[in-house]
Amino acid sequence: MKFFSSLRFQVAFTFLIVVIVTTLSLGSLLIKETETKFWKAEEEKLSTIGRQLVSSYNRVSEKLKVQADLLNTDLDVIKKTQLETALFDYTKPIHEENEEIGVGFFIYGDDFNRPLAVQESKSKDSEKIRVVFPVYENGKKAGFVWVEEPKDLVLSEIESLKAKERNIILVVLLISGILAIYISLMFVKKVTIIKTGLENLKSDLSYKLPVMNGEIGEISRAINDLSTSLLVSRSNSEKILETIASGVLIVSRDGIVKEFNRACEELLGVRKKDVIGKRYTLFPHLKEIVETVKGG
Template sequence: MHYMKWIYPRRLRNQMILMAILMVIVPTLTIGYIVETEGRSAVLSEKEKKLSAVVNLLNQALGDRYDLYIDLPREERIRALNAELAPITENITHAFPGIGAGYYNKTLDAIITYAPSALYQNNVGVTIAADHPGREVMRTNTPLVYSGRQVRGDILNSMIPIERNGEILGYIWANELTEDIRRQAWKMDVRIIIVLTAGLLISLLLIVLFSRRLSANIDIITDGLSTLAQNIPTRLPQLPGEMGQISQSVNNLAQALRETRTLNDLIIENAADGVIAIDRQGDVTTMNPAAEVITGYQRHELVGQPYSMLFDNTQFYSPVLDTLEHGTEHVALEISFPGRDRTIELSVTTSRIHNTHGEMIGALVIFSDLTARKETQRRMAQAERLATLGELMAGVAHEVRNPLTAIRGYVQILRQQTSDLIHQEYLSVVLKEIDSINKVIQQLLEFSRP
């Protein structure tokens, strides 16, 4: 199939010219072939009718002359009949130039006349071959038109039997050289070729003119679309006819694209989450304001630069580069990102970017700052731990305070019952320490209260 690209052009204009040429040439040649075939058939039919008319004239002019000179010897009778009938064939062939005609006598088995005599007199008296079509005419008593090589050469020969009183006396012929017929047919073919060639040339000229006009309009649309790919606000000029409808449709599509792109840009620009897109080489192509605030980098610093420059000197694992290189997509992955001035806790989601053909052209990361949330979560966890500790301390205080109360009561009883001063002093110290413990327990209880 590789040869097709050399035969079938790629440009639309050339394709249209080729198709138009084929649409003109094929019917024209078909019509020309039909006309030529029908013309040749008509020429042959006209020749056959003319030859048939000639032999009928010869038959009418013959009358009963074949009965003359029956007593003469064969050679003398041939000469006598030739002298009698030659003026008839001469006059008729003179009226129909290019035609040869004559009489054949079955009894004498010889050509009686063959006009024009100036050309064919030497054939008088000649006997036709056994396979000559004339013998078929005499045998079957049926007219016949035969094309082929005979006495005169390659001819179209019309023959009818000579029948008198139910007896076949011979046959009459009138013929014309096939070369003359071919020459006449060729003249007709030349006229047909001239007409067809003129028609084709005029058609081709019109095709080229119209294709140039159409191609110019197509080039305007093509150039406009190329510019549109780089500059969406571009509008195509209004063109006439269907091309105008196409240009208007393209302008409407461009307007819809502008509105869609504006909406998409607004969504990205006003998103609370950061958005960064990179191409297949890992260079930053898009960065929204939220990404600037979160990372601490400005858009003009990163767009067009390798994304990896943000963490060249760190051990940071980049989910978006992983997506770009290995196709792994991450959802709500929490990472610590090395920002400009601080490490940022982020929740990131990555995905691949595909074009309209399904080819991957880059990767996208959407992220949100978890730093404040993480701090809040840390404080809440600390508060929960403190609350748990308070509850634990309150329980411990209650569990310790009750036994201490009992101990203090028993120590007081012991101090009242003993008279030993040393024991009383020791018991007073115990009471003092118990009161200190109770004081600490009271503070713990007060701390644990909400």
């Protein structure tokens, strides 16, 4: 129980709690932000492919129109025979690059409404994420193009990213925890130095605290300045006591001789160095004087 109530434990525990809460909060926000950005990136990827296919359809349509004019043939006839083959030239490379992506066209016609140049996703039975873009011809909607990707694949990639981020968070948490403990121990060490210094100053005003940085350093400098002032004051007081003709004897509440000037030495025939720091009761003359003063 003594350890848990110590300053070292309390400071380290506080630092750790702050670090853990902060790291986990920021980590949670980072994971959510990553997931949101990933979904947007996936949507943008599919949308980019869709826009490319719309542009491709426009080029194919214009090309077939020119061909129909040259052959003096109805455009729908040309479409029936060549449209799908021409569109395959655009959907096939996309699918070959990533077999999980499915693409295709659905074109309206007077005598056909059917999908064209379809490239199915490798994961046929899984739920899909799909984007759809309309295609126009002569200002009228001629059909649409779709691009799709298995939802499970996207979720798997997101989970993989989350796992990596969790590992990073754990590493950051571990490093932060170690730093928090180190910083708290350094803080407690400085406080302990101050405490030890104050205890030493009780018996020795000439004791100086070591130079330290930061706010703790300012405290240590202030204590050193104070001890210097007290030392000067005591020195002046001792000079006065040593020069006055009257005997001066100072005894603490617990009976320890604290001051014994030269006049006392001459009056009582006892040397100062023999009585300072000792109980007055050990010296009959001193005991008699002190007891008389107490009784008076």
